Amino acid sequence: MSYERELLKGSTDSLLLRLISHQPMYGYQIIKELEKRSNGYFQFKEGTLYPALHRLERDGLTQGKWQKLPAGQERRYYYITQKGQQALTERVATWQGFSIAVDLIMQSSSG
Amino acid sequence: MTAKPNYFSNLKNQLRIDPGVESSVIRELDAHLEDKSQDLRESGLHEDEAVETATQLLGSPRLVARQMYEVYSQGSWRQAFFAALPHLLVATLFALHWWQSTIWLLALLGAVICVVIYGWCHGKPAWLFPWLGYCLTPVIVVGTLLINLPGGWAWLAAIIYAPLALITIFLVTKQTIKRDWLFASLMFLPVPAVLGWRLALGVEDMFHWYERLYDAALWIALSFVVLAVTVTTFIRIKQRWAKAGALLMPEVLVLAIVALVSKNSISFWFWLFLTLLSLFLLLSPALLERKIRKG
Numbered sequence: 001m002s003y004e005r006e007l008l009k010g011s012t013d014s015l016l017l018r019l020i021s022h023q024p025m026y027g028y029q030i031i032k033e034l035e036k037r038s039n040g041y042f043q044f045k046e047g048t049l050y051p052a053l054h055r056l057e058r059d060g061l062t063q064g065k066w067q068k069l070p071a072g073q074e075r076r077y078y079y080i081t082q083k084g085q086q087a088l089t090e091r092v093a094t095w096q097g098f099s100i101a102v103d104l105i106m107q108s109s110s111g
Numbered sequence: 112m113t114a115k116p117n118y119f120s121n122l123k124n125q126l127r128i129d130p131g132v133e134s135s136v137i138r139e140l141d142a143h144l145e146d147k148s149q150d151l152r153e154s155g156l157h158e159d160e161a162v163e164t165a166t167q168l169l170g171s172p173r174l175v176a177r178q179m180y181e182v183y184s185q186g187s188w189r190q191a192f193f194a195a196l197p198h199l200l201v202a203t204l205f206a207l208h209w210w211q212s213t214i215w216l217l218a219l220l221g222a223v224i225c226v227v228i229y230g231w232c233h234g235k236p237a238w239l240f241p242w243l244g245y246c247l248t249p250v251i252v253v254g255t256l257l258i259n260l261p262g263g264w265a266w267l268a269a270i271i272y273a274p275l276a277l278i279t280i281f282l283v284t285k286q287t288i289k290r291d292w293l294f295a296s297l298m299f300l301p302v303p304a305v306l307g308w309r310l311a312l313g314v315e316d317m318f319h320w321y322e323r324l325y326d327a328a329l330w331i332a333l334s335f336v337v338l339a340v341t342v343t344t345f346i347r348i349k350q351r352w353a354k355a356g357a358l359l360m361p362e363v364l365v366l367a368i369v370a371l372v373s374k375n376s377i378s379f380w381f382w383l384f385l386t387l388l389s390l391f392l393l394l395s396p397a398l399l400e401r402k403i404r405k406g
Contacts, residue, residue, distance in 0.1 A: 027139060028146040046147070047170035050139060051178035058182055076139045 008042070012052050014095065015042070017061060017080060017088040024065075026075035027053060053078055061087055114166040115144060124404060125176035127291040127351075128183045131234060136179060140169065177351075184354070186237050186346035194238035194346050195339035197223060197245050198301065202335035205328045220249075235290055237297075241342050244298040247283065248305050250276045255309060288400045295396035296358050297345060303389035304334050304365045310385070311373030330372045334365045362389050 019025060019033055027050055034042045056062040061084035064076045080088070119137060126133050147165035148158075156164060169175070186194070200219055209215040223245045230239030254276050257268035287295040308331055312323045324331075341361040348354050363386055370382045377385070 026142070028143045045170040045174075046143065046168050047140070047172075047175040048178060050136065050143075051175065051182050054136070054179065054182045073142065073145065074138075075142055076135070 011095075013056060013061075014088065014091040016052060016056060016078075017084055017091070020062060020078050021080045021085065021088055024077040024079045026077050029075075030078075056084070060084070114163040118166045118169065118172055122172040122176055125173055125180075127176075127180055127293075129234060129236070130290075132183055140175075144169065180351065181349045184351070185349045188347070190236070190238050191343040191346035194241050194297075195342040197226075197242050198335045198339035198342060201245075201301075202332040202339065204332075205335070206332035208325070208328055210324075210328070235287075235294075237294065237346060240287065240294045240297040241300065243283065243287070244301050247280055247298065248301055250279060251302060252305060252309065255306070284396065284399065285403065288396050288403060292396035292400040293345075293351065293354055293358070295399075296355070296393045297342065299392055299396075300338055300341065300358065300362070301335075302392060303362055303385070304338060304369070307366050307369035307385060307389075308334070311369050311376055313376065327372050330368055334368045337361050337365050337368070358393055359390055362386075362393060 015034065016030065019030055019037075025033065030053075031044055031046060031049055034044065053062070053064070057064050057078070060081060062078045063081055064078050066074050067077050068074055119141070122140070123133070123137065126136065128136070144162065144165045147168065148161040151161035151164055152158065200222070204210045204215060204219060223242055226242045227239065227246050230236060230242065254272060257272055258265055260268055284295050284298070287298055308327070312320055312327065338361070341357060344357045345354050348357055366382065366386050366389060370377050370379075
């Protein structure tokens with residue numbers, strides 16, 4: 001497994017929680033939004049997004065609900081739960097601490 | 112226009128999750144394909160080409176099915192306990208010598224039948240299958256007891272009873288395999304233990320059989336506790352290969368307990384034959400599933 005894929009695997013849940021914390025979204029919408037917000041950096045293997053979404057739902061971090069679009073088709077929207085919001089807050093704090101520490105080492109010029 | 116139906120057919124074959132969740136997953140992926148195809152058509156692709164490309168971009172159905180299975184395959188501790196409960200009840204029956212009481216035996220049989228009817232009518236959850244196994248075990252035990260009837264009665268019983276018993280077992284197994292072959296193996300789990308004890312204790316001399324059963328009761332209880340632990344492990348594990356391993360390994364241990372307690376009544380070669388036969392019995396649903404899906 002490549003380093004980039006490993007990093008993405010470890011961050012997928014946080015990325016998904018962050019996106020749906022702004023507004024409830026359905027699977028395809030999430031994929032497009034991730035791609036747009038990362039300037040095309042995050043391109044998921046589309047089918048594998050759904051197991052990740054269902055895992056979050058199983059763990060009680062999100063809740064899926066079928067809803068009708070204005071055009072009449074039904075889509076499964078994912079809502080963040082209170083537990084999910086708490087988990088996201090913790091993950092963001094952990095990520096920020098980790099990112100600062102990695103930057104301090106990676107960008108140090110003294111070697 | 113075969114890409115999409117082929118994809119969903121492959122996915123369904125490998126998904127092996129609760130039917131309610133399965134239909135929701137299929138519906139969600141179908142909606143995804145609808146959206147993606149629409150975008151691809153807007154970018155200039157022909158209708159068929161758009162659907163085919165969208166399906167390809169969804170990735171391998173095998174991978175999606177495996178990942179989805181891992182999300183839903185792990186039961187809760189409560190489900191694990193409920194699945195292990197019939198083995199624990201049988202273990203208690205022997206540990207406390209309640210097997211001698213007709214009331215306790217009938218109470219257990221009644222409980223098994225009620226739980227099986229409830230589970231069968233409520234979406235066949237994973238915890239149902241160990242209970243279902245106990246519904247089938249008496250069918251097999253009665254069959255082996257009929258063989259010991261005197262003279263021509265054994266033949267008559269075999270001719271009438273054996274086909275009926277086999278048809279019943281086959282139909283229940285087929286229905287179970289449609290859900291997942293591992294559940295059929297879970298259902299068969301107590302069969303080798305019951306047969307092993309039946310052969311080890313013998314039934315030729317009723318008085319000695321009763322005496323031997325009394326002496327071996329604690330060991331029999333222990334073997335059913337092993338089965339209860341096996342079922343708990345099975346329910347809590349996520350990966351399919353690990354679930355299959357969790358079913359096979361303890362069966363060997365149970366038959367080793369049977370052989371140890373039976374002393375001379377089971378030879379090593381007969382024990383080995385019984386063990387291989389048990390492993391075949393537990394793996395046979397996988398072969399049957401392959402045949403059903405090909406057919």
